[in-house]
Amino acid sequence: MPERDEELILDRLIHEPGRLAILTVLSSVEDADFVFLQRTTGLTKGNLSSHLTKLEEAGLVEIEKRFIRKKPNTNVALTAVGRQRVARHWSQLERLKSLSETPATAVAGDHSSSR
Amino acid sequence: MNMERRELESAAATYANLKGLLGIPGGLLAILAALGNWEWGPLRHTWVFLGVALLLGAASLLISRYYAEHYGRVTLSRAQRRRAAAAVIVGAPLMFGAALLLRSRAGWSLDLPVNAIPASFALLMLATYAAAAVLRTHHVIIFGSLAVAGLLPVWDGADPSNTGLVLVGVAIIAAGILDHRLLVRTFGPPKGLKLSNAGA
Numbered sequence: 001m002p003e004r005d006e007e008l009i010l011d012r013l014i015h016e017p018g019r020l021a022i023l024t025v026l027s028s029v030e031d032a033d034f035v036f037l038q039r040t041t042g043l044t045k046g047n048l049s050s051h052l053t054k055l056e057e058a059g060l061v062e063i064e065k066r067f068i069r070k071k072p073n074t075n076v077a078l079t080a081v082g083r084q085r086v087a088r089h090w091s092q093l094e095r096l097k098s099l100s101e102t103p104a105t106a107v108a109g110d111h112s113s114s115r
Numbered sequence: 116m117n118m119e120r121r122e123l124e125s126a127a128a129t130y131a132n133l134k135g136l137l138g139i140p141g142g143l144l145a146i147l148a149a150l151g152n153w154e155w156g157p158l159r160h161t162w163v164f165l166g167v168a169l170l171l172g173a174a175s176l177l178i179s180r181y182y183a184e185h186y187g188r189v190t191l192s193r194a195q196r197r198r199a200a201a202a203v204i205v206g207a208p209l210m211f212g213a214a215l216l217l218r219s220r221a222g223w224s225l226d227l228p229v230n231a232i233p234a235s236f237a238l239l240m241l242a243t244y245a246a247a248a249v250l251r252t253h254h255v256i257i258f259g260s261l262a263v264a265g266l267l268p269v270w271d272g273a274d275p276s277n278t279g280l281v282l283v284g285v286a287i288i289a290a291g292i293l294d295h296r297l298l299v300r301t302f303g304p305p306k307g308l309k310l311s312n313a314g315a
Contacts, residue, residue, distance in 0.1 A: 024123040029189050032127065036187025039302045040126040047204070073188070 010096075012017045013058055015088045018043050023078065023086040026061065052076060060085060112113035127189045127286040131199075132248040133298035136178045138291020145284035147171075149277040158293040185305040186298070210239040227268040232279035234265025237286070253293040261286045 009020075021041040026032060038048055051076075055061045060082030064075045068097055076085070122129075148182055151158040158164050191199070213235035237258040244250040244258075261282060269277075299305070 021123055024120055025126055028124040029127045029195075031194055032189040033185070033187050036127075036130070036189045039186055040123060042303075068188075075188075 010092060011085060011089055013054065014060075014085060016051070018047060019055060020086075020089070022051055022055065022076075023060065023082060024090075026076060026078040027083060027086050031075050033076070034074040055064070055082070100109060127191055128248070129301060130186060130189060130298070131191060131195075133294045133301065134178075134182050135291035135294025135296075135298065136173055136181070138287045139296065140178070142284040142287035142291065144168060144171050144286045145268045145287065147278050149280035149284070152277045152280075171253055179307075181218075186302055198247050202243050206239050206243055210235050213238065228270040228275075229268055230265040230270045230275045230279045230282075232265070232276050233247045233286075236279075236283050237262035237265060251297070253297075254290060257286050257290045257293075 012025060018041060021043075022037055025037060025040045034045075034052075036046065037043075037052075038045065041048065043051065052061065052063060056063050059079055062077050062079055064077075066073050066075060145159060147164060150156070151161075151164040158167070214231040217229060217231040240258045241250065241254065241262070246253050264282060265279060270306055
């Protein structure tokens with residue numbers, strides 16, 4: 001596969017809409033708790049919990065469990081790797097979008113010239 | 116999915132700006148300050164005013180807790196926090212400076228009886244929303260009307276500063292209620308989701 005196409009292969013872990021929403025919210029803040037992520041993503045408690053577990057296992061987020069006024073509170077922050085990967089993912093999506101908007105003739109011409 | 120990319124990226128800043136119920140104690144404090152200056156009822160005693168101010172401070176803490184429990188806790192990025200701090204640090208002296216300037220130039224030099232406090236406060240709020248947050252239609256209507264009311268040369272007679280403070284208080288409360296309504300529309304009603312903070 002040409003290197004150019006390989007750059008456009010999307011990260012399946014991040015591309016799932018729920019996980020992409022979580023990572024996008026976290027990319028613009030220092031940290032956020034479980035309720036805020038539920039509010040912004042609209043995910044159910046179970047779905048959000050399972051997505052966060054997958055993202056933590058992949059090293060994209062850090063989860064801190066703490067107590068605030070004797071109530072459990074789950075706080076989530078993006079890791080440096082997570083920040084890089086979500087930024088890369090969005091730039092890939094932007095490139096794919098711009099490619100899809102390029103007229104078909106221009107893409108065909110581009111392919112024939114690259115052979 | 117509830118929101119698109121830009122909305123998701125700005126969700127935390129939107130949330131911080133739309134915690135409008137916090138405006139109610141702030142607005143009441145401005146009104147109480149005016150009533151205290153007028154020596155109205157028990158507010159003529161300084162200790163009563165201080166006690167009420169403390170109560171309003173406690174109410175602010177309760178409102179903050181309400182937002183944290185129903186809409187969550189979020190720490191803004193360093194850049195966002197720096198921008199908010201800059202708005203306060205630059206804005207407060209700017210407002211007092213503008214009020215003094217307006218009072219001296221319009222009131223004394225041009226002999227125009229304007230009300231400097233609501234006018235300068237409204238202009239500051241409009242500038243702050245435009246620079247550090249999002250200037251929404253209701254902000255333009257409320258603070259625009261406040262600015263116009265303050266700049267109209269109809270404030271003859273006694274010092275209009277206290278009436279200006281009342282107008283400022285009413286404007287803060289009105290904008291706060293509308294901000295909160297927008298927050299509910301954006302993030303859902305307080306009891307809309309099965310919320311839990313013990314997830315993952």
